[in-house]
Amino acid sequence: MKILFIGARLFDDVAFYAEQNGLETILTESNPLAHNLELADKHYLVSRGMKEPMDIAIREDVDAVVPLMGIDGPLLEVAQMKEKLEEDHGIPVAASGVSATSIAKDKLKTKEFLLKNGIKTPKFHKILPGTDEIIDTSFPVVLKQPEGQGGSGVKILPSRVDLDNCLEGLKNSMEEIFLEEFLQGIEVSIEVLRWNGSSVPLVPVYKGETTVEGIHPLNKIKKAPLELEGVNNKKNNLKIQELASKIAELMGIEGTADIDIIFDVEKRETNIIEINNRPSGTRYMTAASTGVNPLHELVDMAAGCWNPEKVQKHLKHFAGLEIPVGTLESERNNYKFRDFSGEESWIVHGPKNYERVTIRGKNLEETFKIAESLKIDLKME
Known part of the structure; x- marks a missing residue:
């Protein structure tokens, strides 16, 4: 069986598993300096977007496609590609379609979806671009843009002055924003x-x-x-x-x-x-x-x-514990050491200087003991 994977950054998480299961792997990536390209049986450097990966999937006559996207930006294109490949070529794509993706990638649409289905979400207030509306809210309050991830487009505003200053700075912006209730929890x-x-x-x-x-x-x-x-x-x-x-x-x-x-x-x-x-x-x-x-x-x-x-x-x-370590002196941050084994084990992952250690233990107490044995600083806990 032949599978096309889109995106090299997360490919090390699946390369060994695919190899163990006898799968032929093809990888597409837009960054020529990306890691993990050599882990696939064959790889292609492509332009940004899904047109070239879709063409490769058809030309290579793959059995399926697995997008490995850890960011939101390309997801709508992935969803559109999925619908075309599945409907026109019978090639399954292990990702969400256009409807679900349109809701998920837009925080306001997500809010509307949750309210429509009676699912609890923090109270929010949509702010129209360029508005002079006087907003009645408690503080702190969270200001969000509909799109963004990893904290981008999100500001926590402690006071009325902070809110007024922020809105003044956005007065000429045409981007939608909304305020969300800050929950202590x-x-x-x-x-x-x-x-x-x-x-x-x-x-x-x-x-x-x-x-x-x-x-x-x-x-x-x-x-x-x-x-x-x-x-x-x-x-x-x-x-x-x-x-x-x-x-x-x-x-x-x-x-x-x-x-x-x-x-x-x-x-x-x-x-x-x-x-x-x-x-x-x-x-x-x-x-x-x-x-x-x-x-x-x-x-x-x-x-x-x-x-x-x-x-x-x-x-x-099991119990799991994950700790940001910056750098851990170890040769285990590679695709051959991505799987946990037994009741007590650990892996290290992430880019240089931003590594994290994830530990498995029989219980939480055991995970902390393993962290101590690795001489990991737990002061942030």
Whole structure:
């Protein structure tokens, strides 16, 4: 079987798995300096966009396509390519279609989708471009642009003065913006797999408390499964998983998606913030704590052997811990060391100077012991 992968940056997460399963791999990439090109059986350097990858998929007569996009920008083009390849050429693409992608990539459309379906999300107020509207809101408040990821287009404004100054600076801008209620709570992510009408929600991942400084979760210690003091965690996590499945089914997500949540500890409420139908930054935590690697699941979907019942049956119940380390002296940050093994193991991943270590343990206490044995600084915890 021959599979086309689009995007080299995440290809090291699937290269060894594809090789183990006897799959022929073709990789397309627009950056000639990208890493991982040599890991594929064949690779093509292409222009930005999906036209050339689509032409290659047809010319190479591939059996399926797996887009490995960790950013939002190209996702609508990927969705359009998916519909054309599937409808005109019978080539499955392990990604979401146009409808789901249009909702996910626009935060305002996401809000409207959630409200329409009775799913709790923080209160928000849309601001028209160039408006002089006097806005009644509590502080701090979050200012957002409809598109953007990784914190881009997001500002947390502590006071009325900050809001007025920010709006004055945007007065001549034609970009849509909106204000969102700032919730003091816990940041959570959950990945959900969906293919051929079946969904498998994975594990809720703790990403730290919300902060007025807007510290990105990549710079925080993450833990899985989610455990909160004073909460029935088993029941709460099951409710989050059920909600993730509901969202995936209502949107018609395909492949993998990451759902971002703020859990209001005081009110015991789950608030959906964003839905990202692409590989998640929590995928290593998911793999550590459940034994399910979401990107491997995309390969299985493309290969026609994905079985949701089998995935559910083989879900493990380990603890996961992920720590930003900057740099860890190790030769294990490569594709041959991307899989967890046994009850206690660890991997290192990420670009130079921005590495992270993800640890699997029988329980959270054991993961911290492993971190200490690796001499990892835990002062940020």
